[in-house]
Amino acid sequence: MSRTTPRIALLGAGPYRFPGIELECYNDLASLQGNSEADVLLVDLPGEQAGPALRSLRLDPRYRFSLIYCCQDQDPWCIALGDGPPPADPGAITPLWRLWRERLGLFNRGAAPERFEERVMAWLWLRSRGEVLAVRDAGVPQHYRYPLLEVLGNEETINQFSWLQLMSQQGWLEEGELQDRLRLCTSCGSGRLNYVDVCPECQALDIGRQPSLHCFTCGHVGPQEHFLKEGVLLCPNCLTRLRHIGSDYDRPLENYRCRNCQAFFVDAAVDARCLDCGQSHAPDKLRVREIRHFRLAEAGRLRCREGFGAGAMNIERFGSLNLLPRQAFLDLLNWQLQLTRRHRDPAFSLLGLRFVNLLETLFQLGEMRGHALVDGLVERLQEAVRETDRCCRLSEEVLWLLMPHTDATGMEVVRKRLVKGAERLTAGQATPIEVRLAVFTAPDDQQEQEDAALLLARLGGQLG
Structure with missing residues (x-):
């Protein structure tokens, strides 16, 4: 006979904050995974501990799709992989679990999800507001990762961004809120770029700001230091004495000089240099990638109910x-x-x-x-x-x-x-x-x- 109430396990502190419900309590993740076959999990740990614990639980096939609530503060991984905080009324967990179980029975006409796309669709289908969330991580070359795709991948090598784009083009997923816009190296795809000012003539890095003068008599432009002769201003080209700014000379807009080719210029050119592969690119030639959350589209919902077979x-x-x-x-x-x-x-x-x-x-x-x-x-x-x-x-x-x-x-x-x-x-x-x-x-x-x-x-x- 099918059960009408879920088995609930708690990882972390004691059950005193959850009165009125039966709990199996575990102090550490190993004991939970070794002894529990719970239907619903409560993770009562600080956010920095709850995130890694939740990731390990999602990697476990038994808890891949289960309802898992994080009871304390949540880090980005908790938000991406969990079901939010537990209901204010602990008694509401039972009807939520029943709805979850009913939707699981509807998915793929009762067939278990096998392929990667089926697992992702199943996870989203089981949650009315489920999303594939992007999480910022400075440790990866492209600055963002999708934890849900990582834990559901079963060690498959998946290009997350390409896969999400493909699912969006097929209509199974739809784009959510725009989170960021990245510029990526066209050679290796890394987002670790250093933008440096260079000479527009020879692209040398050794440039500096330097005041210059413009002689009206002969039109010569040069560094200000070349015009100074024994305390007076003399044009080094025509030897005209420059007395009055505006009538004899002025200061041109060119404020920079290249120490490599001696060129003067107003604004430096900008190079985007990849810190991973070392290639240099013009900023307008970089690949642009928008980082978004994704959610299940209507066509994806229909696919989940009608089947993948x-x-x-x-x-x-x-x-x-x-x-x-x-x-x-x-x-x-x-x-x-x-x-x-x-x-x-x-x-x-x-x-x-x-x-x-x-x-x-x-x-x-x-x-x-x-x-x-x-x-x-x-x-x-x-x-x-x-x-x-x-x-x-x-x-x-x-x-x-x-x-x-x-x-x-x-x-x-x-x-x-x-x-x-x-x-x-x-x-x-x-x-x-x-x-x-x-x-x-x-x-x-x-x-x-x-x-x-x-x-x-x-x-x-x-x-x-």
């Missing part, structure tokens, strides 16, 4: 629902728009559906029953369309249907069928799902220079 013939589709991913759908829609813009034929139609009160339905029915209802609705809707039509579920609320060779009359027939199918499926539910529609037919409704992304955004406004 699609075969090679169906690798870019979501499970049994057979939906195109966002980018593939946008490419197909762009192609259709280009055809009708050029040839005005054949016509095609696009229909958007939004399940307006989906969140209310999930709240009342529970996550598992609610999502089962939505999946049934999507499958019923697909029965109403043809094999040649293409679908895309951009979020859990929004579905798009692309219908080639379908004019406005055919679009109206499909729309009525979809409305009837939705009404039959949701009839009798405590909270019927409201379906809102937006329709488009090309070339009649087509606007000049409007691409697929702009079209979906325009129609999305009608969906609300």
Whole structure:
């Protein structure tokens, strides 16, 4: 029989600050990992100790995805790998753990995460506000690291920044708050750069500020010391005596002199010199990298529920629902728009559906029953369309249907069928799902220079 309450273990101080809940207490990490099979962990250690302990726990397959709360001050590693401070009411841990366990059962249709991307997606899926957080670390060449990717890597060699960019391009992850912007060496990728002033003529490092004078008579410019002869100012070139600044001479803007080539200049050039490989670069030639947090995107949530086990013939589709991913759908829609813009034929139609009160339905029915209802609705809707039509579920609320060779009359027939199918499926539910529609037919409704992304955004406004 499945348990209804979690086993809770505490690492650190005694349980006096957690009244009313049963705890297994451990004084050190070794005893916890050697004797415990807890469902929820409380780490009652100072931040500088809690961070390394949490990292070790996440490396342990038993606690890779578990709820782990840090009870004292949290260092950046605690924030990146933990679940925050424990609830103010210790009794709230049980319902949180039940929700966690329910979501674990929904992930990947019950299959355990095996590949690296599945483990990362599972960790984020199990937390409603889960993020892949960047942590600043001066000890690494690129100044930032992603602790979650490190502990879930299983000693795999992963280029964290490239992997995050790939997942973002696929639509599984979306960019969060911008944390920093780095300049990196184009040779080795290091961010350890020293910016030095150099001569713009010969790029020598040995330059210095030096006052100079400009003779109006012959135009000669030189160091001020060369004009001083026995206490008076004489131009070393034409030997004119310089009495009045502004009429005989002035001080030019050139304030620097290169001790290597003797050039005078106003502003020095700047070189970015890599402290790791020694290469020099012009600052505008450096690689620019933005450091961001990342979170699970809508397409990633759908992937977590529908599964990762699609075969090679169906690798870019979501499970049994057979939906195109966002980018593939946008490419197909762009192609259709280009055809009708050029040839005005054949016509095609696009229909958007939004399940307006989906969140209310999930709240009342529970996550598992609610999502089962939505999946049934999507499958019923697909029965109403043809094999040649293409679908895309951009979020859990929004579905798009692309219908080639379908004019406005055919679009109206499909729309009525979809409305009837939705009404039959949701009839009798405590909270019927409201379906809102937006329709488009090309070339009649087509606007000049409007691409697929702009079209979906325009129609999305009608969906609300």
